[in-house]
Amino acid sequence: EKTSENLFSKLGKAVIGKSKVDDEVLDELEEILITSDVGVDTTIKVIQRIEERVARDKYVNTAELDKILRQEIVGLLEESNEEDLSNFELPKDKKPYVIMVVGVNGVGKTTTIGKLAHQFKNAGKSVVLGAADTFRAAAVDQLILWGERVDVPVVSHGMNADPASVAFDTVKKGVDMGADVVIVDTAGRLHTKVNLMNELSKIKRVMQKFIDDAPHEILLVLDGSTGQNAFIQAKEFTKATEINALAITKLDGTAKGGVVIGISDQFKIPVKYIGVGEKMTDLQIFNRTEFVDSLFKKKL
């Protein structure tokens, strides 16, 4: 167990010696949520909802706070998320299922692709990867090494090649070999760089020459230790391209994944995967209930 303190233990400390939820407890709660990177807007929303309950019920016991907060958080996650996935299944009518992975620099795109490939392979699927980050030093080598590690083929044209043509060839290879899933890596790009953002549309377009509804999934990877900029990233990438899934990485760090709550509240895009380490097995399908449980789990 690497994480030190979860929401529950912080909450426990906040209410020590208190019997009722008053302003002071709410202030503490605000601090807990903010310092977990839930984000200011969502924090205010949660606090307001609890304030309303306190006003309505007149007296709210601190012992109940845990339960109420859990309900509120589950509520936020439910409002905006689709059904949780239960395994690495793929839609039957989309073969190959094409995933394009995007995000800012260093968030964990390439690693997430390696882990996904491993999971799909374990689930009995055939996988092809495409090394369309032809820009970052040794990015192609990195994906090729992942391909070797998890034993799936990687399509590459080397460094400085045209990313769109790599994407095209990857989809082609996926079709040719009857693969179940094709995953295309892209270079990290800040959402403020217009040219680089436009490049994503180009990559997308060439894939559609082969499969008209490809890519079926555009997965935006967010670093779980990112602060408020994560919200801007989600907003700007969504504007630039049709993001329909999120992966949040590095949740094995000390940041408690509060960003998952904020992002789920502010965006209608489901969090599909979470990264919890650097090994190929360190990827989990995001499950609301489990996630909330982990936030409130009593430490032994």
Added chain:
Amino acid sequence: MFDNLSYKLDRAFKTLKGTGKITEINVATTVKEIRRALIDADVNYKVAKEVTDTIKSEALGRDVLISVSPGQLLVKITQEELTKLMGGTKEDISLKGDPNVILISGLQGSGKTTFSGKLATHLKKQGRQVLLVACDIYRPAAIEQLKTLGEQIGVEVYAEPENKNALDIANRAIEYAKKNGKKNVIVDTAGRLAVDEQMMNEISDLKKHLDPAETLFVVDSMTGQDAVNTAKTFDERLDFDGVVLTKLDGDTRGGAAISIRHVVDKPIKFISTGEKMENLDIFYPDRMAQRILGMGDVVSLVERA
């Protein structure tokens, strides 16, 4: 953002606009708005609280000029405080020892390898002999990445691809540097989490045995509230000499800069503003303060008044 803050502050001051002094009563709401703005910029919650308390006592009793709004004056005071907090004068990295060793540390993906290349470029431009050392033995193609950068900038890279002991590699690299007249050795290391005991041991061993003249902590400027915990742990283990803030070419406000400075009291020595080898800059506290506050030209406005 700043327009927003200034507007809010002015609203809080509405009844007092253009009159007298800033008082305890009218400053309370305002301070809350400033705190909120700092938190919005990723300044740590506790740090924001402390900073705004200082700002409050700074502001009390100050005269409000007719030509500036109290909100603007408050923002100006805030900006001055933040600048002070992030350190006044510029601090260089120290180059001493034979060879002079610079150890690079930080979380995964923060920009260590890229910065290593940039620093090598920077030193090379000053006519110094540099050796880059690839001590990330974990990440796939980490060595290749550093080698590619080395080739790009014409700096030799020392690596032992088969060796799985970072300290061993670094020690031999230093011997190699001595024999080959490389006076400056930059040691790139793997990304690691502060909570990863084993990996933290590895880097504190490197620090202990290599006795670097300069140990730098590289941190992504987009980092959120947790920046304080990470910086604190790295500092406890490494007693680093300075901080490098990366990815400032984006639109992050970079509040982590204040949090880190406040918690570990180490200077920010460089900022990284792009993926290219020449995208390395000196840190200016005043510019950073303005960025965190999302300010336009209010400072000059107040100065003119």
